[in-house]
Amino acid sequence: MRGLSPAIISFLPFLRSFPFFPCPRENVYVVGYRKVLTMKVWKRDFGLTLRIWLTLFLLFLVYLVFLAVLSWLGVGLPFLVLLVFGMAFIQYFFSDKLVLWSTRARVIEPEEYPELHRMVQRLADEAGIPKPRVAIMQTPVPNAFATGRSPKHAVVAVTDSIMRLLTPRELEAVLAHELSHVKNRDVLTLTIASFVAMLAALIMNNFLFASLFSRRDDNPWIIAGIVAIVVYFVAQLLIMALSRYREFAADRGSAYLTGRPADLISALEKISGRMDRVPAEQKRVVESANAFFIIPALSGSTLMELFSTHPPLEKRIAALEKVEMEMRGY
Template sequence: MKWTRDFGLTMRMLLTSFLLLIVYLIFLGILSALGFGFEFLLLVAAGMAFVQYFFSDKLVLWSTGTRIVGEDEYPELHRIVQRLATEADLPMPKIGIMQSPVPNAFATGRNHKNAVVAVTDSIMRTLNREELEAVLAHELSHVKNRDMLTLTVASFLSMLAFLIMRNWLFIGLFGRRDSNGGALILVFIASILVWVVSTLLIRALSRYREFAADRGSAALTGNPRALISALQKISGRMDYIPAEKKQEVEGANAFFIIPALSGNTLMELFSTHPPLEKRVAALEELQAEMRGY
């Protein structure tokens, strides 16, 4: 298979990283000008960035309760992933199983050699072989496109701003003694702006990367119709999953092929995925192109 590089995704990843860096520097500059613990914040930021880069995959697996499984446990799953990885010219990733009634799949890892492709046990009962193959090809496309690391690193700024926003009064206690209430309010407002801007940038990148991975799945399998069917099955099944079960896994929604929204959080206001109808329409166009229509 000849893989076509998605320059749209590459440019969006670079632009998102650049804009986030600018926002990051402005935010830290405001904190420094107000006399807050700039050096302390930098130390914490560097430490968290180090942990995210080198342990992001482990943190995702730990937070979702995903277990790495061997070929002897799930031989058919390994065979499918191995064939797709060979087709995509990728090293064989690790395979993970997540025990959850929410049918879903995700990929994580900082590079091709440290990638993990995971599925929930319920998705294997929900989909047939062709549909499961299409979903796994979608996740391997994320690995091929290297967008997992960008999303993880980009999420760092949003998370830092959110933590400062939530604990702004506590952080103010570590600033200069002449810091006043007005300064604290400015920090709080700056944190809100940084969090909103960075979150919107991340969501825009995340939505585009899903379209790119859908196209990658179609290229790997030559069967866009199978992914359409899989997406519709997964989405339809979500309506029957208890809200509390979906809430348990909402933290990983940016990584999932279909978000598990419980309806009880703000996650729906910042959707990480494009509408299902648009994804289906794009895949149907690909199907028509492949058939020469």
């Protein structure tokens, strides 16, 4: 077990800097040019916060148990942890470039879409973050996403079809949802949360290699591989749950940024309704970015709720209706 300590110690600094919050740290912030007159209160959902903390705690617990087993088996743990850290760093540092490339989104200048840029600028001011770059995708799939390793390196993208589908108020609500992801540093949160799944996947690959070419029944990679398969699926379930909670938090952030939860409800219903009519081959082109989209573009049968990165539409609407009642003082 002595070999376990360096890996755990190396991971703790990450946890200390981890953004464990489902909404901006500031409970009160000043809104744009109305800062003398208007203050917006962004109330926390403590039930949602508790679920996020619990999920992250369980992920860390799985990580510790997994490292303990690997250390006991003596399967070259330091090298594997270092390799996975490197993979996670690349995924985190280049997230904006990777997603833009996979979706074929193009960063646009203010002169091309002035009103869209003004809308993003206004919402960014209200959220208290730098204005992100703005990109557009040419696709019949109505959607939007945000990515980037920090608010200073963020990109918010929309499809040309969503701009035609939604009213300006609905589009603003969608953009507010995406900026909430930026404010909450969700790319960092999910990248670090994915660490244990990436490590398990790497062990699984070595297990397959060892089982094919090794004749030794006591090969530690075989035992580690079996453990890794279990850990991988448990970690994936927890990551999917965390992703769904982050979507609820971003919906809540949009409601408080715009002050109009009903506009996001209307937008989600329109996007979902139109998505059902988009040809499957068009959805497949952008499926790689489903985890980032406001509503995933699924080309096959609907995934079970347990394995989805997004909550069901009806649950998101119910949560937004609850926020609207909060804002009205009920």
